[in-house]
Amino acid sequence: MVTATRSLGRTDLKITPIGLGCMQFAGAGLVARLFYPPLEQPAVTEIVDAALRAGTGWFDTAEMYGRGRSERALTTALRDLGVAPGQVPIATKWTPGLRTAGSIVRTIDDRLAALQGHPIALHQIHLPYGSFSSLTAQLTAMARLAHEHKITAIGVSNFSARQLELAHAVLARHDLVLASNQVQISLLHRDVERNGVLDLARRLGITLIAYSPLRSGLLTGRFHDQQARSGLLPFRRLAGGFDERTLRRTAPLIEELITIGRAHGASPSQVALAWLITFYGETVVAIPGASKPSQATQAAEAMSLDLSADELSRLDQLSRSAAA
Template identity: 65%
Template sequence: MIATRVLGSSDIEVTPIGLGCMQFAGPGLVAQFYPELDGTTTDGVVKAALDSGITWFDTAEMYGGGHSERALTTSLRAAGTTPGDISIATKWTPMGRTATNIGRTIDTRITALQGFPIDLYQIHQPFGSLSSVARQVRAMARLRSEGKIAYVGVSNFSARQMERADRILREHGTRLISNQVQINLLHRKIEDDGVLETARRLGITLIAYSPLKSGLLTGKFHDSPDLIGAVRPIRKTLGGFNTRTLTRTAPLIDELWKLARAYGATPAQVALAWLIGYYGDTVVAIPGASKPHQAAELGAAMNLRLTDTELSRLAELSAPLN
């Protein structure tokens, strides 16, 4: 039985690993990161995630303008999952919009999710809106008071922005329960910018996106550097896929492989086990998967428990790379 964690001060219990659903976005901008998946593949990925024990899924309006939300919930239905069986987090896109758009578009989000409730509604980023973050947060609070969403979260917020959002929500009788930020062995900024300390002090969960650094921590690119050539340009740039990066990170990847062999696991599973173990209950992760076997591998990582010595060793090796 996989031990669950509670998102912030909510009553939402989730597994330490959820499934990120950016890869279900279909044609458009996200296709510059990942190839488009057909319905059969999406069904297989979602079913494998469920079978592995994963209980929650993170999507967003930005992921294909509702395509990811519809693909996810269609596949959940195909797997025999009904509303209430799992939890879904989605996000509102601020770019070029005012805070009033949050209320105007919520029914579109509800429709795209095809009967599955919005357990967590997040402001996708703290910039790009024509309204202040404070107005956006108040609009989110209204949605909760109206019963259209269960809880409010944010994404890519700084420690100061996160604390202010929580203060505003308190004034409306609720709390900020999560902040979604990049966290992985090669991106540990939360330890230095106040986000981790603030989250722990306020009881806010950090949801780690890109927990495998766009695949760099799987070890496959170190084993076969030629694979970098097939990585799509934007993903290659954001993930730092180049020969220099492979050389710098080789000692860390070697250690991931060493532990993987010892546990009968993969480097990706070890990297995920470090992430959900090193920071305790404060951090949960949402890796993505474009193939069923990858989703199964993600879920299995929740059963891997690294020792304190192993957690510290990986932290030590990764520190100079951050």
């Protein structure tokens, strides 16, 4: 059975196994619009409300998501819902592209302003490349913010095993721990098992935060219906992996998600999320997005879904074929 909360790495922060990814709150920008419908503030507030009511205990956003628009939309929703600053953890990220490590310190007040009084529980380096400064310099800047109590914990995103080991060592020199690494993990994306990231995370006590845990909606099962596919734009089909070959290869996995879901009174997406936060033990948590309140509710309710060892194993085996 999934526990109510987990420690974020080896920090004192407690988070639920499922949080809410907030890229869809960006409101503008090419990437966000390709994958999510634009959301007005009332819709954002409804989604955040649904997530909280269903048990979601934290939120993940980023500077890159609309240049602060996602951060501001999230915290506006929290304010309107009467959630006090610090009541729920918020994770955000610094964008390294064409910047130096010094901008981590210089832009922290911008991040705090966008979060409108809500503290930064977890500050993450969004990518391991693109900066004019070394990873060591970037992590040293993050350490400075932690020691100045402007952030609580430090994380990274899309780091390899080698880069994780470096990050861990740099922070250790400042008497700090690396809390997390945000990477893509799902039943259809299991690279962390082969590239050393999962093994290293377990050894060092680093939480892996799984983004795209439903593989851009592919694991919901709704795109395996021919009529549903016909409404997809060509770019959305291909960029999301919805080409005919992929849909045929993943069909047995989707059918098993549906079968297991029926046995539990759950949707395929809930089964996929429950598998993800259970199969890897407490090392992996997930941050599905939601563009409707019902999606936020369903995602949070997946935390109470208790899959049997046999169900976990069947999905594991089918996943290995589907992810090929």
